[in-house]
Amino acid sequence: MLLILLLLMTPAASPPLPAPAAASDAEAAYRQAQQARREGDLEGAMEAFEKAVRAQPDSLRFASEYRMTVIEAEAFDRALAFFEELTAENPESAHAFLNYGYAYVDKIPAAGSITQVLLANNALKHFTRSVEIRPTWIGLYTRGSSYLFWPKIFNRAPLGVADLERAYAMQTEMAKQSYHSRVYVSLGDGYFKTDQPKKARQVWRQGLEEFPSDEALKQRVEASDEELAQLVDSGYDPNVRVSTDLRELWRQEQADKASAPNQEEDRP
Amino acid sequence: MMRRTRFLLFAVLTPLSSTLAVVSATAVFAGEKPSDSRPPWFEERASSAGVDVPHRNRTFDNPYAEIMQGYTALGASAAVADFDGDGLPDLYVTDSSQEGRNRLWRNQGDFTFQDVAGKAGVARLNDARNASADALWFDYDNDARPDLFVVRFGHSLLFRNRGDGTFQDVTRKAGLDDRQNAICAIAFDYDRDGWLDLFLGRYFSDVDLFDPDTPRFFPENMETAQNGGGLRLYRNRGDGTFEDATSEAGLASHSGWTLDLGHADFDNDGDDDLYLAADFGTDRFFVNNGDGSFSDRTEEAIGIDTKKGMNVDWGDYDNDGLLDVYVTNITDDYMREGNFLWRNNGDGTFYDVARETETYDTGWGWAGKFLDYDHDGWLDLYVVNGWVSAGQESYVPVIFEMLIREADDQGQMDLSDVRKWPAMGKRSLSGYQKSRLFHNRGGQVFVDQASRHGLDSSRDGRGIAVADFDNDGRLDLFVSNAGAGPHLFRNRRPLGEEAHWIAFELRSPKSNRFAVGAQVRVETGGRTQLRFVDGGNGFASQSSTRIHVGLGSAQQADSVEIRWPSGHRQSLGPLPADRLYRVTEGQPLEGEVGSAQDVPPDSQAGLLRQGPLDRPDPPNHGRPAHRRHITQYRPAGPEAGRGLGVIGASVVEVPLGSKSPLEWLPAQMLLRSDHFDLSRPVNRQVGKRERLR
Numbered sequence: 001m002l003l004i005l006l007l008l009m010t011p012a013a014s015p016p017l018p019a020p021a022a023a024s025d026a027e028a029a030y031r032q033a034q035q036a037r038r039e040g041d042l043e044g045a046m047e048a049f050e051k052a053v054r055a056q057p058d059s060l061r062f063a064s065e066y067r068m069t070v071i072e073a074e075a076f077d078r079a080l081a082f083f084e085e086l087t088a089e090n091p092e093s094a095h096a097f098l099n100y101g102y103a104y105v106d107k108i109p110a111a112g113s114i115t116q117v118l119l120a121n122n123a124l125k126h127f128t129r130s131v132e133i134r135p136t137w138i139g140l141y142t143r144g145s146s147y148l149f150w151p152k153i154f155n156r157a158p159l160g161v162a163d164l165e166r167a168y169a170m171q172t173e174m175a176k177q178s179y180h181s182r183v184y185v186s187l188g189d190g191y192f193k194t195d196q197p198k199k200a201r202q203v204w205r206q207g208l209e210e211f212p213s214d215e216a217l218k219q220r221v222e223a224s225d226e227e228l229a230q231l232v233d234s235g236y237d238p239n240v241r242v243s244t245d246l247r248e249l250w251r252q253e254q255a256d257k258a259s260a261p262n263q264e265e266d267r268p
Numbered sequence: 269m270m271r272r273t274r275f276l277l278f279a280v281l282t283p284l285s286s287t288l289a290v291v292s293a294t295a296v297f298a299g300e301k302p303s304d305s306r307p308p309w310f311e312e313r314a315s316s317a318g319v320d321v322p323h324r325n326r327t328f329d330n331p332y333a334e335i336m337q338g339y340t341a342l343g344a345s346a347a348v349a350d351f352d353g354d355g356l357p358d359l360y361v362t363d364s365s366q367e368g369r370n371r372l373w374r375n376q377g378d379f380t381f382q383d384v385a386g387k388a389g390v391a392r393l394n395d396a397r398n399a400s401a402d403a404l405w406f407d408y409d410n411d412a413r414p415d416l417f418v419v420r421f422g423h424s425l426l427f428r429n430r431g432d433g434t435f436q437d438v439t440r441k442a443g444l445d446d447r448q449n450a451i452c453a454i455a456f457d458y459d460r461d462g463w464l465d466l467f468l469g470r471y472f473s474d475v476d477l478f479d480p481d482t483p484r485f486f487p488e489n490m491e492t493a494q495n496g497g498g499l500r501l502y503r504n505r506g507d508g509t510f511e512d513a514t515s516e517a518g519l520a521s522h523s524g525w526t527l528d529l530g531h532a533d534f535d536n537d538g539d540d541d542l543y544l545a546a547d548f549g550t551d552r553f554f555v556n557n558g559d560g561s562f563s564d565r566t567e568e569a570i571g572i573d574t575k576k577g578m579n580v581d582w583g584d585y586d587n588d589g590l591l592d593v594y595v596t597n598i599t600d601d602y603m604r605e606g607n608f609l610w611r612n613n614g615d616g617t618f619y620d621v622a623r624e625t626e627t628y629d630t631g632w633g634w635a636g637k638f639l640d641y642d643h644d645g646w647l648d649l650y651v652v653n654g655w656v657s658a659g660q661e662s663y664v665p666v667i668f669e670m671l672i673r674e675a676d677d678q679g680q681m682d683l684s685d686v687r688k689w690p691a692m693g694k695r696s697l698s699g700y701q702k703s704r705l706f707h708n709r710g711g712q713v714f715v716d717q718a719s720r721h722g723l724d725s726s727r728d729g730r731g732i733a734v735a736d737f738d739n740d741g742r743l744d745l746f747v748s749n750a751g752a753g754p755h756l757f758r759n760r761r762p763l764g765e766e767a768h769w770i771a772f773e774l775r776s777p778k779s780n781r782f783a784v785g786a787q788v789r790v791e792t793g794g795r796t797q798l799r800f801v802d803g804g805n806g807f808a809s810q811s812s813t814r815i816h817v818g819l820g821s822a823q824q825a826d827s828v829e830i831r832w833p834s835g836h837r838q839s840l841g842p843l844p845a846d847r848l849y850r851v852t853e854g855q856p857l858e859g860e861v862g863s864a865q866d867v868p869p870d871s872q873a874g875l876l877r878q879g880p881l882d883r884p885d886p887p888n889h890g891r892p893a894h895r896r897h898i899t900q901y902r903p904a905g906p907e908a909g910r911g912l913g914v915i916g917a918s919v920v921e922v923p924l925g926s927k928s929p930l931e932w933l934p935a936q937m938l939l940r941s942d943h944f945d946l947s948r949p950v951n952r953q954v955g956k957r958e959r960l961r
Contacts, residue, residue: 077678084677112574113603114490114671115679121672151602153664239604 026055030062033069042073050082053099057090060138063099064246067106071241076107087126094134098142101126102244105146109241116238120149131163137174138249140167145186148193149236161190179248181211188220189232197225308722309641310745310757319373319381319746322753324365326399326421330479338663338692340364341656342401342451343421344748345808346733349405349414350375351429357735357812359746360390360416361754362400370400370418379738379758389435390416390427397478398422402731404804406455406464408442409508412781417466419450421477424468443509447474449497454804456531456540457780457833458517459560463504464780464803465513469526469544470497480686487525488684490671491574493548495684496525518561524549530580530805532591533787534612538835540785545577545595545807551608555616570618575605579807583638583647584798585625586711589789590614591798594649596633596807600698602664607633607651627651627714631701635732635807639743641721641759643767643818645797646708650718652729652747656692657699664697666690700726703747727752731809736816741769741846743816748808768819768845772830774801776853779833783853787831788815791841792822819845 033048049066056062070079083100090096104123108116127143130136144163150156164187171180184207191200201221208217216235223231314320323344328336343364348357356375363370369391373381385391394400402419409415413429426442427435439445444466452469459465473495475485487493499519502510514520525547531540535555542562544552553569554562566572575597582591590612597605606628610618622628630636631653638647656663670690674681683689702724706714718724727749737744742759749755761767770790774783784803789796797817804810819825827841832853840857843849851857 080678111679112491113598113605115574117602117668118672118675118679122677151600151664153602153662154668237604239606 023056026052026059026062029055030065033065037069037072042069042075045069046073046075046078053082053086057086057093058095060095060099060246061250063095063102064244067099067102068245070103071106074110076103076110079103079106087129092133094130094136094139097126097130097133098136098139101130101142101146105242105244108238113238120146120238135166137167137170138246140164140170141183141186144190148186148190149238152193157190157193161187161194164190176210178211181207181214181217184208184211185214185216185220188217189235192228192232197228307760308720309761310721310723310759312722312755313379313758314754314756317380317756318383319359319361319371319756320753321361321363321371321383323361323363323748323750324368325751326364326366326394328478332480332483332686334691335686335689336477338656338689341728341750342730342808343399344730344750344754345400345402345419346731346746346748346754347403347405347416347804347810348733348735348746348812349810351405351414351416352433353413353431356739357737357814359733360385360403360405361746361748362403362418364394364399364401366394366396366399368394368400370394370403375737377738384433388433389437390418393418393420393425397476401451402453402808404453404455404810406466406784406803407781408455408464408466408504408510410463410506410781412775414782417453417455419453419468421449421451421472422447424448424450424453438508441508443511444502447476448500449474449477450500451526452528452804452807454529454531454802456785456803457504458501458531458540458542458556458562459503460539460833460835461504461506462779462834463506464784465504466502466510467529467531467542468500468502469529470500471525471527471547473497473523483686484684486684486686486689487548489681490548490683492550493525494523496523496546496548498523499526499529499544513560516561518557518563519554521564522546522552524552527576527578528580528807530582530593531785531803532582532593532800532805533785534582534591534593535614535616536590536787538831543580543582543593543595545580547576547578549574551575551577551595553618565616569616570608570610570620575608577608578633579636581635581637581806582800582802585609585638585647585649585708586611587646587795587797588612588614588711589796589798591800593618594627594636594638596630596636596651596653598632598698599629600631602668604629607636625712625714626716627706630704632698634730635809637732637734637806637809637811639734639745639811640708640816640818641705641743642707642761643742643763643769643820644708645792645795645818645820646711648708649706649714650703650723650732650734650745651706652703652725652732652749653698654701654726654728655698656696657726657728658692658696659694661695662697663690663692663695666692666695667697699728702726703729723757725749725755727755731807733809733811735812736771736814739848741771741848746809763846766821768822770817770819770825770828770843770845771848772815772828773848773850774813774815774830774832774853775850776832776834778836778853782813783833784813785833788817789829789831790817790819790825791827791829792819792825814848 029048029052033045036044036048046069049069052062053066067079080103083103087096087100101123104119108119111119124146127146131139131143140163144160144167147156147160164183167183168187171183184203188200188203204217204220208221219231326340343362345362347360351358356377358375359373361371370385370393371383372385372388372390374384375381398420400418400420404417405414407414413431415429416427416435418425425437426439426444428438429435448468449470449472450468451471454467455464457464472485488495499522501514501517501519503513504510526544527547528545530543534541539556539558541556542554550572553566555565556562577595577597579596581594585592592612593610595608597607599606607622607630608620609622609625609627611621613619627649630651632655634652636649636651638649641648674683703718704716705718705721705723707717708714729747730750731748733746734743742761744759745757747755772788774786776783784801787800789798799815799817801813823845825841825843828843830838
């Protein structure tokens with residue numbers, strides 16, 4: 001299933017991934033980590049997750065669950081040290097760098113306003129490295145959205161719009177996924193932040209047609225011009241934790257699989 | 269000289285399961301019309317009052333001058349006290365330039381002021397080694413005259429009020445002649461020995477800012493800097509001298525960049541506690557142990573923050589009988605710290621309700637003061653904002669670049685070397701930000717009314733001095749602005765059925781003379797409001813020590829309880845509204861000393877002047893020596909504006925040596941219709957003479 005996901009997010013030719021450890025070892029460590037987390041043994045969970053991620057450095061799933069445990073344990077610096085080492089050992093792993101960036105993002109709400117800037121800048125560096133290695137949908141969406149958090153004076157919103165337009169182009173070539181609605185939200189926000197409100201509304205409306213139950217799109221489409229600035233702005237407050245939990249990526253895969261159990265899995 | 273930074277924010281993104289914050293539409297409250305066409309309640313009167321003298325920032329002449337200049341937009345402060353005892357609040361206003369003069373604005377009673385600083389000997393207090401930063405009136409020698417402490421980068425100065433309009437420099441004699449690099453000062457009697465003690469907030473460490481022997485005197489980092497000046501406590505020995513009691517009192521542990529101090533009895537245990545707002549690091553909260561020492565309770569009371577605390581003011585905004593704290597920080601596109609409105613939980617902890625109450629974002633905040641400007645019985649907030657309003661180019665990317673360059677992967681850095689800091693030049697940093705007037709809606713939420721009432725200035729505000737300058741029963745505002753002229757806003761809120769008030773002047777022969785620290789609880793219709801006499805709370809400003817309480821529609825205070833600094837409790841009431849009462853500790857109430865109720869609302873009528881007569885004393889013909897005082901009234905109604913000048917006046921003679929008229933004028937004397945009939949022709953009253961004692 002993970003391979004399906006990676007395929008979806010890897011439209012460009014990918015460099016070969018590092019040789020994975022035995023999948024069974026990784027899965028075993030992952031299951032052990034989940035068990036430890038359920039039992040409240042965060043230290044044990046982090047250790048096991050790290051083992052799983054080391055075995056499969058490009059795994060979004062293992063790394064995402066690891067970071068969620070780190071947030072719970074508030075062990076942000078541990079995660080940063082871990083991903084620093086992981087990326088050094090796996091310099092061509094796009095998702096290792098992506099998660100390294102996320103690890104900085106995870107620490108932002110716990111930091112002071114100055115440190116937030118510095119952490120965000122570091123995150124951006126690693127997102128960029130990830131996109132350079134392999135321009136995936138998730139990588140472009142992530143970096144594009146991160147640009148939108150920067151103060152207007154740094155003029156980074158246009159860079160965000162460029163990334164999000166690429167992510168949008170990618171998803172039009174992919175099977176529809178519920179999380180694709182987020183590109184509509186962010187791309188519209190990007191247009192709004194670059195003083196293109198008509199284009200922003202157009203994208204949000206288009207997104208709402210495709211995802212009629214998406215609350216974020218609905219709010220934007222229904223907001224008055226006066227409300228819009230506050231609405232968009234409120235979504236980019238660094239003091240409010242932004243979830244970097246990626247489970248939605250494979251949750252839908254699981255749902256699809258459950259609804260069509262006999263359907264043969266796509267394989268690369 | 270100054271330094272102050274704030275910066276950046278922004279973060280990064282992401283998300284796949286982010287929840288969008290629900291944005292609440294701006295609420296429109298009953299009675300607050302979105303497009304209110306009524307005239308604003310405040311009038312800008314700085315020019316007509318004669319106080320419109322621009323503040324000038326300090327410049328430097330040293331190897332780091334170009335860098336330091338970017339951080340010198342401070343030192344515009346204002347402090348209120350009735351220094352000459354004429355019943356009218358006067359103002360001391362600081363300038364920071366080397367050649368600049370500080371001003372002692374004597375209130376002439378007609379909403380004009382005269383600068384008497386030169387004659388008083390408190391004008392030229394800036395020089396090559398010192399720059400004024402703040403000012404504080406406090407009666408250090410308990411002679412019932414406010415003395416003047418001028419806070420300076422370099423050495424601060426203490427001036428004894430001689431009582432004849434002049435001041436004597438007693439700094440050295442008082443033992444205060446240290447280089448403090450202080451930026452703020454408050455005075456309260458922390459050990460309850462009856463003498464006001466002096467608390468100095470020090471910004472820089474002990475370095476000669478004007479000729480530094482090291483370049484390493486800037487903050488080491490932006491969020492946890494501990495290389496500032498910290499705090500110093502000078503204990504008043506009661507003999508005209510002070511001793512450094514910082515360590516003994518348990519206050520020496522803080523070595524951060526103090527920007528403001530505020531005292532209040534947060535737990536109602538009878539002694540005053542201390543909140544310290546720190547730049548580049550966590551604010552501090554010290555609980556008074558009642559034995560001459562404090563305990564640092566920061567972590568449990570407010571937690572550890574990394575913000576840029578600028579202002580401390582205490583007030584019971586929700587009328588729950590517990591004093592709360594308002595602290596300004598920095599909120600801008602590049603740094604979203606948000607202000608603190610610390611609601612007092614009553615258990616030794618506070619909860620920040622700034623977001624919920626919508627007092628969170630004012631920009632780059634400076635002074636923020638509680639006051640009930642509309643007399644509805646709820647404390648409102650006025651907040652001034654903005655760092656440097658200069659050219660169109662922003663300093664933000666420049667300072668940002670420096671931060672990113674200097675920081676390691678974990679965000680650690682050492683910025684103490686001033687040479688690392690980029691010069692600001694002509695750039696702006698969080699400039700042109702509007703002041704906010706937050707109207708308190710029932711202790712739940714505040715609504716900005718600054719624009720509605722003409723108070724939304726975009727000058728770089730620093731201090732706010734609140735006082736009823738014209739004794740008309742309404743609180744006026746003096747705002748000091750960095751590098752610009754001040755504002756003097758006269759409150760013209762219509763007085764009527766919904767805007768009653770009551771005020772108290774407290775004097776104590778037992779506690780400190782102006783009763784700093786006294787609490788007053790005023791009960792009307794089952795609601796109790798708590799106020800206290802503060803000794804200089806709020807950034808770069810000191811408000812009047814007069815207690816002023818809005819009563820809404822209540823025409824009387826059902827009961828009043830005063831808890832004096834000595835611990836003595838005194839109950840009064842019921843007391844009719846719309847009057848100023850003088851209360852002396854341990855003595856029965858003499859009656860009201862002033863009432864604006866006798867003055868037609870919204871007219872130009874009002875107390876014009878009380879004070880020593882300028883004309884020479886006449887021969888006394890063998891009588892005991894007397895000093896003459898005058899009380900004048902401006903014409904009301906049809907008489908207003910006819911150039912008559914005075915509708916009523918009384919010259920009284922009192923024994924020399926008497927102090928404030930409040931000490932000797934009987935209640936009936938001032939602003940009472942049974943003494944002066946304001947409806948009678950002017951010439952029937954002018955020149956009236958009485959012998960009182």
